Amino acid sequence: MLGLYLHIPFCSAICNYCNFNRGLFDAALKERYVDALVTEIERSRASSESNRADTIYFGGGTPSLLEPGEIARIIEACTDAFEVSGDVEVTLEANPETVTVQRLAAFRDAGVNRLSFGVQSFRDDELRRLSRLHGAERARAAFREARQAGFDNISLDLMMWLPAQSVADWLTSVDEAIALGPEHLSLYLLEVYPNAPLRDEMARAHWSLAPDDDAAAMYLEAMARLEAAGYDQYEISNVARPGRRSRHNLKYWTDGEWIGFGCGAHSTRGGARWKNVSGTDDYVGRVARGESTAVEVRQLSASEMLGDALFTGLRLVEGLDEEAVANRYGVDIWARYGPDLEPFLENGVLRRQARRLFLTREGMLVANEVMSVFV
Ligand code: SF4
Numbered sequence: 001m002l003g004l005y006l007h008i009p010f011c012s013a014i015c016n017y018c019n020f021n022r023g024l025f026d027a028a029l030k031e032r033y034v035d036a037l038v039t040e041i042e043r044s045r046a047s048s049e050s051n052r053a054d055t056i057y058f059g060g061g062t063p064s065l066l067e068p069g070e071i072a073r074i075i076e077a078c079t080d081a082f083e084v085s086g087d088v089e090v091t092l093e094a095n096p097e098t099v100t101v102q103r104l105a106a107f108r109d110a111g112v113n114r115l116s117f118g119v120q121s122f123r124d125d126e127l128r129r130l131s132r133l134h135g136a137e138r139a140r141a142a143f144r145e146a147r148q149a150g151f152d153n154i155s156l157d158l159m160m161w162l163p164a165q166s167v168a169d170w171l172t173s174v175d176e177a178i179a180l181g182p183e184h185l186s187l188y189l190l191e192v193y194p195n196a197p198l199r200d201e202m203a204r205a206h207w208s209l210a211p212d213d214d215a216a217a218m219y220l221e222a223m224a225r226l227e228a229a230g231y232d233q234y235e236i237s238n239v240a241r242p243g244r245r246s247r248h249n250l251k252y253w254t255d256g257e258w259i260g261f262g263c264g265a266h267s268t269r270g271g272a273r274w275k276n277v278s279g280t281d282d283y284v285g286r287v288a289r290g291e292s293t294a295v296e297v298r299q300l301s302a303s304e305m306l307g308d309a310l311f312t313g314l315r316l317v318e319g320l321d322e323e324a325v326a327n328r329y330g331v332d333i334w335a336r337y338g339p340d341l342e343p344f345l346e347n348g349v350l351r352r353q354a355r356r357l358f359l360t361r362e363g364m365l366v367a368n369e370v371m372s373v374f375v
Pocket of ligand 1 (some may be wrong): 010060095
């Protein structure tokens, strides 16, 4: 089944570390953008061979800046153009400062059944350093409002290794998240890009990053606490209560297929990969003129597909199924990469059991080194 991704590129302010495809909210542009998005989805109907979908994911940017009626219209366009299954997972990424219980209830009425809140931290000092618009209390309140509005599937994003953050600081956010009891959590390591304004602010304010050993401790201790609280880690950065894994994101990690709509959205289907134009105006203009929005369309080579399967499979806690890879790609992983992988087995980074190859939790800290074997 396909996953459908809808990109909403608007934000109320631009965070000092952000590297996503987004721009400042503009009400008139947003209206034209929603029209374009609906048109792009409608046009895809004609070209869809087998068009069954079981996930719809609003990512951004800040999708919760859209009005519930606009979200409903986009979901309806999806259900008109695709055979959407009855138990479809519909996720909306939401920023805490954009919601109220009424808005959340209206998003639910529109068809959203899963929320992903960009909380990042439950400490006001850290949120300020990241130039986020919300504070810790707004994040807690947003979570409570979501429950009040009837959401029983909520994910929280947290970021670790923030400027001036100690291991203890980080763990207070983890403990607060656990206390709230969401169904799903994603833990990301902050990456400060070379041209991110945060980099200059860090230099000016003398905010440093904790040493590598502390970053490792942040990750390992957070995962241990989450596990003790009943969450299962299923991917390097993701944990969930039983039955609450992100069905949409799993498509990215399990050789699935998805179609992305909106500016900068990526798609992978039938051995092909393409990307839409990044600029919001450019995208809206192309849709209005009836032109294709896709750029960088290419057929994946067999070795690229194999590489992707190996990379993403190793991100999963259950790891790579050697037999499945052999059946699908005709490659015996062990015969091809065994000598290069052997040292990782010896030092406890990798494990091999019942023809599955997987990273240990410590190994997840050096996943990139292991994956480089497959390049
Ligand atoms: S809210 Fe998210 S997408 Fe928007 S600027 Fe901040 S980090 Fe970027």
